[in-house]
Amino acid sequence: MTYPQIRPKVIFDFQNSRQLDHRITFSRTSGANYHNPDTGLVTLTPVNVARFEKKGLLIEEAGTNVLNWHYPSTVSNAPNYSHSSNHRTTITGLAATAPDGTQTACRVTENLGTDDQGHKFRTTNIQGTAGKRYSFSCYVKAGERTHVVITRGMSRLAGADGSGYFSVQANLEIGEIVGTNNVNSEDIIFEYISNGWYRFGVTCNCITTGAINVNYQMTDGGSDFKHIGDGTSGMFFWGNQAEESDFVTSLMRSEGSQASRAADTAHITLNNFSSWYNQTEGTMLVSVTNGIRAKDGANLYGSGNVRRVMLNQSNFRLRYQTVGSVTTFQNVNIDSANNVRTANPLKYAYAYKPKDYALSANGSTSTDTIRKPTTTVNRMLLGEESAFGGSGRLNGAISRIAYYDRRLSNAEMEAITS
Numbered sequence: 001m002t003y004p005q006i007r008p009k010v011i012f013d014f015q016n017s018r019q020l021d022h023r024i025t026f027s028r029t030s031g032a033n034y035h036n037p038d039t040g041l042v043t044l045t046p047v048n049v050a051r052f053e054k055k056g057l058l059i060e061e062a063g064t065n066v067l068n069w070h071y072p073s074t075v076s077n078a079p080n081y082s083h084s085s086n087h088r089t090t091i092t093g094l095a096a097t098a099p100d101g102t103q104t105a106c107r108v109t110e111n112l113g114t115d116d117q118g119h120k121f122r123t124t125n126i127q128g129t130a131g132k133r134y135s136f137s138c139y140v141k142a143g144e145r146t147h148v149v150i151t152r153g154m155s156r157l158a159g160a161d162g163s164g165y166f167s168v169q170a171n172l173e174i175g176e177i178v179g180t181n182n183v184n185s186e187d188i189i190f191e192y193i194s195n196g197w198y199r200f201g202v203t204c205n206c207i208t209t210g211a212i213n214v215n216y217q218m219t220d221g222g223s224d225f226k227h228i229g230d231g232t233s234g235m236f237f238w239g240n241q242a243e244e245s246d247f248v249t250s251l252m253r254s255e256g257s258q259a260s261r262a263a264d265t266a267h268i269t270l271n272n273f274s275s276w277y278n279q280t281e282g283t284m285l286v287s288v289t290n291g292i293r294a295k296d297g298a299n300l301y302g303s304g305n306v307r308r309v310m311l312n313q314s315n316f317r318l319r320y321q322t323v324g325s326v327t328t329f330q331n332v333n334i335d336s337a338n339n340v341r342t343a344n345p346l347k348y349a350y351a352y353k354p355k356d357y358a359l360s361a362n363g364s365t366s367t368d369t370i371r372k373p374t375t376t377v378n379r380m381l382l383g384e385e386s387a388f389g390g391s392g393r394l395n396g397a398i399s400r401i402a403y404y405d406r407r408l409s410n411a412e413m414e415a416i417t418s
Helices: 270-274 291-296 410-417
Strands: 010-013 025-027 032-035 042-045 051-053 056-059 063-065 089-096 105-110 119-123 126-128 133-141 147-152 167-171 176-181 188-194 197-206 210-212 214-219 234-244 259-261 265-269 282-288 298-301 308-311 317-321 330-333 346-352 357-361 364-368 379-382 396-404
Touching: 032 051, 063 234, 089 119, 089 234, 105 119, 119 234, 133 214, 147 197, 167 188, 167 197, 176 188, 197 214, 197 234, 214 234, 265 270, 282 291, 282 298, 282 410, 291 308, 291 346, 308 346, 317 357, 346 410, 357 410, 364 410
Parallel strands: none
Antiparallel strands: 010 396, 025 265, 032 042, 051 056, 056 396, 063 259, 089 105, 105 234, 119 214, 126 210, 133 197, 133 234, 147 167, 147 214, 167 176, 188 197, 265 379, 282 346, 282 396, 298 308, 298 379, 308 317, 317 330, 346 357, 357 364
């Protein structure tokens, strides 16, 4: 492979440094939770404090947990983990150490001798709107039972094909998803946290307006998700969350009322930007943990919406604009875009130079040698798509950004993105 013979002009290595470079301005008008890589615990950060997870700088959109309790401690708040007799379980609050280190995890135990509906708890009803997507998530830990399944609780919810029933089954003993039905892989979150705890969730579609919910069902590993309860076996749950979102996001702790999180904002401007940026030509290399939202990794903007170098909102393509209205956008399309945009980590690079533009991802490069000018920009947005009112965020971590102050060759771009 042909690697660049020059070093990057600037490097932001968030995964290894776990700190903000002094040139980056960061803000968030609320506290927010993250998975602390040093302690292994879910940790709350104050207002305007950046979050660094194992893979880098976490950038998320604003969100709301519409459930009133993220864990049940008393009978009065246990309805968020519905456990009425027809769900064949008994719930015990404050029964174990939770992912944040507090004694707030609950234990769900299967009742004796029943199997007709399975052993489960069901999230409290939330109001769904037709055409919207909803993400449900919870922290789960094996007890005597090691298999757990997420399924819809009401028929207003549908899986990937929009037609109805869906399920995702996880084996907590081996730490793997062992079965899916009507769910795309990018709509599943299954992440090991620490001390036996996993974050488990799914994003699904609401097909008619009305009450919606999901089941978290314990199983013995059988294909029908049902078994005769022994009256003693169970597992542990904490951090119940439901949000109108295309992705499961970080925990928003709801204790008696809905909880919200403000959006993360990070940018580089003025001399902190102009001191290293070459207006004539250059190459930006970006590594992110969420390939679906990779377009929100690192984008460049000038005056309003008329000067920018960015990845397109609707598809994985380089978009640069010099002056004028949106009709003057110039695009460089990348080959096999659908194979690039996945929920997996992605490394991509984009380069600009008059009549010599390129976009590379996973070692594949697309070029444009016809469009004429480059565009004057004066700032870089990290994890954000728009400088003029857009709300797009990465909803993932930025691992690394490197900037070269020349247009790297196609071979060099393919080498650094492979």
